Amino acid sequence: MGDLYSRLQAAAAGIRRRTGLEAHDVVVVLGSGLGDYGRTLERSQALPYAELGFPIPQAIGHGGTAYSAQFGNHQVLLLAGRVHAYEGLGMEAVTFPVRAAILAGARQVVLTNAAGGCGDDISPGDLVLMTDHLNMSGISPLLGMNDERLGPRFPDMTDVYTPELRAKAHAAAAAVGQKLKEAIYFWWHGPMFETPAEVRMARMLGAGLVGMSTVPEATAARHMGAEVLGLSLCTNRAAGLSASRLSADEVIEVANAAADRVRALFNQLLPVL
Ligand code: HPA
Secondary structure (H helix, E strand, O other): OOOHHHHHHHHHHHHHHHHOOOOOOEEEEEOOOOOHHHHOOOOOEEEEHHHHOOOOOOOOOOOOEEEEEEEOOEEEEEEEOOOOHHHOOOHHHHHHHHHHHHHOOOOEEEEEEEEEEOOOOOOOOOEEEEEEEEEOOOOOOOOOOOOOOOOOOOOOOOOOOOHHHHHHHHHHHHHOOOOOEEEEEEEOOOOOOOOHHHHHHHHHOOOOEEEOOOHHHHHHHHHOOOEEEEEEEEEEEOOOOOOOOOOHHHHHHHHHHOHHHHHHHHHHHHHHO
């Protein structure tokens, strides 16, 4: 098996070999309901996760295929399907594809997710840029021995979500007639949705979004010195903030309904990242 770094290097070499490309500049993780974006791209190359040595996601709405495609001058690797912390495979599995893509050259990491809205101004259907996060899970992808070849023992977390990338995202959104909101994302590992009391806590701590993903990958990417853009699609008001109960089906439904907007935004944004 080898150590993590060797396995990541092997996966990065696999990405290079299978695409014939020396480097991918950008990696995009497609969250719940957004995975189809890769499949519908013209002139993209599909790479099944199994062939890349990536862990296979089990969550609904998550496939397991990477797509390599060119956007302007950028070579982009789109990851349709992510492993979540709640699947129990460990933080190494959760962060493996993003880390491998960074070793394959990606300096920019775009992380998307479906999330509950708990900020007063965050409503279902809103696209929201993550400005920061609260890791309330008690776990971190950086626990354990640090490998200096990946990054420093104590990475700075001041600007996890790069302000310049947010500015580019706002500009791209405006160019296609969209508006992006901004919020802090509160991560708990799930898989249960939050209780209303937990959502009240998230609100008190300043969060506008609650969700079960993204923070591990963002943390690993910052550990490796890559820049991160976090984009949430609010699929529902968080527990206790609306009369209705939460369901995974509703999350996928709302995410699917927003797919065209996300597609338009990415087609504008990815070439200019
Ligand atoms: N909570 C956590 N994760 C989510 C939610 C939510 O309300 N909606 C979509 N993903």
